[in-house]
Amino acid sequence: MHRMVKTKLSPRQLMILASGFSFGTTPLVLPSSMAKLAGPDVWLSILFGMATGMLFIWIYAKLGELNPDKTFVEDIKLYFGKWAGGLVVVLFIISALVLTDQAVWYMGDFIHTEFVPDFPVLPIHVLFIAVLAFALWCGVETMYRTTELLFAFLFTFIIVAILMLIPNMKPENLLPVMEKGVPPVLKGSILYIASCVLPLVFLNMVYPVCFENVKESKKALFKGYLLGAFTNLITVTVCVIVMGSNLVSNIRFPMFITSKEINIFVIFSRIEAVTFSIWMSVSFISAFSYAYAGIFGLAQLLKMKNYKILVLPIGLLLAVYSLNIYTNTSYQIKWDMTVWPLFSFTLGFILPLVLLIMSIIRKIKGKNPI
Amino acid sequence: MVLIVILLILGFAATLSIVEIPKLLRTKSYKELCVFSLLLALGVVLSILKSLEVEIGNPSDLFAWIYSPLEDIMESLTKKG
Amino acid sequence: MKAKALFVLLILLLFPLLSSCSVRELNTISLVTALGIDKDEAGYMVTYQTLNAKAVASKKSVNESSFFLYTEKGNDLGEIERRTTTQAARKMYFEHVRSVVIGEDVARDGLKEILDYLFRTNEFRSDFYFIIAKGTTANQILSTVTPIQSISGIQLFESIDNSKIWWAPTNSLKTVELINDINAKGKSPALAGVELYQEAEDMATIEKLKDSNPGKLKLTALGAFHNDKLIGWLDESESLALNSITGKVKNSAASVDYDENTHVSLAIKFWKTKIKVSLSDGKPVVNVILSAEMSITTVAGDVDFTDQKKLNKLNSITNKKIIGICKKTLGKAQNELKTDIFGFGESIHRAYPKVWNKLKDDWDTEFTKLQVNFMVDTIIMDMGQNLKSIINEEE
Structure with missing residues (x-):
């Protein structure tokens, strides 16, 4: 069996990366x-999504x-054959x-909206992609070890x-519970599963x-997923507890705005840059996981000896498309609400299920043998 | 401004080629060479087009098109409340 | 190794781009400490109270005011902010704004547009207080040089922070709470008012600080809103009742007449409020339970309160008085102002969402018919340093 991967990772690294990935896809925007969908019952949505998500994780683990x-x-490629498999790949x-x-666009958009509105996004994207390319070039082991280090500081923060x-x-912002019944909770769960599990x-x-x-x-995959889900639960619920679900559904970066409210003894105030650094690291983990899957997959499809050669050209392509991967904010909101759940369900549920x-x-x- | 960006991109591509291509030729990995040059050329062309403000399409649109029949269902599902 | 060096070089080459980031040096910005918004034919007239660093931070005493005002008129707030650069040498930096004073006329028109601007732009934080200028314009309020803390924007902030704790009738809201209160169908906000006190001619100069009793700014009782429009003012006792029902009181003072000859002053501490909603005939009934600990601060009279019976009597007189004030405030809110400033609607929403669903569309009229019961439970814990009145006629 052609095996070009000789990397060795430890289960604990997988756990940490899975939790970072699960938390990191849309932590700033998800609340x-x-x-908007579930109102004050977001915590119920996440709990339900967490439980249902175990099924999906089981599919991946078993596969x-x-x-x-x-x-x-x-x-x-193995199960679908050469041509169909090739297309799917x-x-x-x-x-x-x-x-x-x-992921790169979310980062750039956030910095652009909150910190430097009069600065073009492209240099920010390029910087981010440059670091991403470096991480990809260094390889999976290095990235996973870095994540281990980052994790201690992220989680503490x-x-x-x-x-x-x-x-x-x-x-009282969490009351009334289930005011409109179960459907809003389920809708929230679907969005949660699409964003954080699949x-x-x-x-x-x-x-x-x-x-x-x-x-x-x-086991590490499960543990990582649960840890990420738990972090999600806490952050989203805290956003709603502090600000009220009405306000949270109306603002673009709830976690950031919520951390602007921190004001303890006057000394610990205005520390939202800390939230920003948490979010940037987690976003980086998520971008790395996607990019590695894509580049490594391409290398395997073309039966190349080493994927590292592809990093920089694809980095250039990423930089070019990052500017209008979401044409503008309304496009992003619409795409995230309508296309993303279907998209992630196909990729994250139907495809692995069939393979399983x-x-x-x-x-x-x-x-x-018959 | 546009000219500077184009020059930067070409410089980047040139540096990359100078570094990588001899290595690939030495190890006789022709497939890698092909793929690398193809992707790099694609990237350079697209970025030059982008800096000249030519529309280069949006991959997200591809997926929006794939799932467009179900778009209305999703809209009604994700309405508030 | 060569490739690594190349990578590092590539990244380093990108760093010069960062210098073109919109980094703002301290000497290119002017810190705005307060904002004042008044009405004008063109739309709004905004007053920016900016810090004069020379007067505040230099070692020698500079004979300049510690703040300067920039006033500009325009159609909407974003436009006015940019137009101010025609007057000001530097761009305004809003992250240190401490209070936003809104003129009464603007408040009566509605705060929606102002709040959207203040919350949407990333230049404002959300930790300042909103105050209504009563009987005067925001411009006048902000141009006053106040004693001790000469920048009136900061003085208002600190004054509210202090009187929130020590004097219950004053309170004000920050952005997030104000927005949530306006949005909630079952609650309307109430903001503190400020007025000119001991008006003098030269209140806008530091010359007047040479006078030991200069004109000052004074926080008044609360202005009641209906959604986002100001509709009326409460007086002191009504504001006390409002703040205690919404659970915002920490310490306060009250004075009671024990009998015709004796007058007792009390300090109220650790005030707790519980609001319970019950249903009677399908209609909601709100029960407000107030409990507090009190201590006697003055006894003007001969009554000896070491006697438990007399203390109990004082207790029940105080309770009755508090209930009286609460009922009076409720009456005013229900009959005169017709707005739910207590948040009873939200309490019903949280307890019985289905009942609330039927009432919420017409909550203004439903609120006027709402039945509210008050129960006050206070304990007089101590009497200060004296037992009886210190001046007594010993036989």
Whole structure:
């Protein structure tokens, strides 16, 4: 079996990366869309989404377990054949790169709106992509080790920021519970699953292949997902508790605005730059995961010896498209609400499910050769 | 301004080629060379077009088009409340 | 190794781009400490109170005012802000604004546009207070040089912060709370007012600080809003009732007549409010339970309050008085102002959402019919340093 990956990662690194990825896709923007759909019941949505998400994670984990020396792209090629598989892989790669660009765009848009409105976004994008390219060039191991280091500081900051918001919390913002019944909660859950659970399918490019102990890494995937989901729960709920769901659904960066409210003893105030650094690191983890999936997938599709050669040309393409991957803000909001759930469900549910079923069939057939 | 950007991009592409192509030729990895040159050329062309403000399309539109039949359902599903 | 060096070089080459970022040096911005918004034929007249760093921060005493005002007129706030650059040497920096004073006429028209501007742009933070200028224009308020803290914008902020804790009738709202109150169908906000006190001729100069009793700014009781429009003013006791019902009182003072000859002053501490909603015949009934600890600060009379019975009687007189004030305020809000400034609608919303659903569209009229019960439970904990009145006629 053609195996160009000789990287070795530890399950704990997978756990940390999975949590960062799950938290990092849209932490700054997610509270506002969820508050719009679910109102004050966002915490119920996330809890429900967390529970349902376990099913999806189980699909990814099982798929990896049944094909322990293949990445996701290799699975597609194996089960779908040369031509159909090739087409699906191409779509997968394009999706991965589009999602990377979207992560870059979110970053640039945030900096542009909040910090430097009169500065063009392109240099910001280019800087971000340059660092991304460097991380990709250094390889998965380096990135995962960096994530381990980042994690300690990220998690502490998040907890500290939330503790400092306690004086501003108004628990009555969570009432009334389920005012309009169950449907809004479900809608919120769907959005949550689409944004924070299904992207984890991209980790299947890394997950079974780079680990020696597949069982341990399976557990790590679950643990990482739960940790990320829990962080999501806390941040979104805190946004709503401090600001009220009406206001949260109306603003673009709820987590950032909420952290502007921190004001303890006058000394600990105006520290929203900390939130920004948390978000930038997490966004970087997410962009890296997507980009690695895309570039590595392309290299595997074309049966190349080394994916590193492709990093810079694709980086250039990313930079070019990052400017109008979302034409403008209203396009972004519309795309995120209408196309994204369908898109992530196809990639993150239907595709892995089909592959899983085929893997199981193959395993059964393999045991009883007819 | 536009000229500077185009020059920068060409400079970047040239530097990259100078560094990478001899390496690839030495190891006789022709497939890699092909893919690399193709992608780089694509990137350079697109970025020059972009700086001349020519429309180069939006990949997100591709996916919006794929899922367009279901767009109305999604809109009604994701209405407030 | 060569490739790594190349990477680093590429990234370093991008750094000069950062210098063209909109970085603002301290000597290119002017710090705005307060904003005043008045009405004008053109739309708005905005007064920017900017800090004069020379007067505030230099070691030698400079004979200049510690702040300067820039006034500009225009159609909307964003345009006015930019137009100010025709007068001011530097661009305004709004992250240190401490108070926004809104003229009464603007407040009566509605705060929607102002709030949208202040919240949408990234130049303002959300930790300043909104104040209504009562009986005068915001321009006048901001041009006053105040004693001790000569910048009136900062003085108003600190005054509200202090009187929030020590004198219950004053309170004001910051941006997030104000927006939430305006948006909520079941609550309308109430903002503090400020007026000129001991008006003098030269209140806008530092010359007047040579006088030991200069004219000052004084915070008045609250102005009641209906959604985002100012509709009326409450007086002191009504503001006290409002703040205690909404749970914002920490310390305050009250004075009660024990009997015809005795007058007792009390200090109120640790005020707690509980609002419980119950249903009776499908209609909501609001029960407000106030509890506080009090201590006696003055006894003007001969009554000896070490006697438990007399203390209990004083307790019940105080309770009755507080209930009286609350009922009076409720009456004013229901009958005269017709606006729910207490937030009872929101309490009903939280407790019985289905009932609220039926009432919310017409809450203004429903509120006037709302039945509210008050229960006050106070304990007089201590009496200060004396037992009886210190001046007593010993036989």
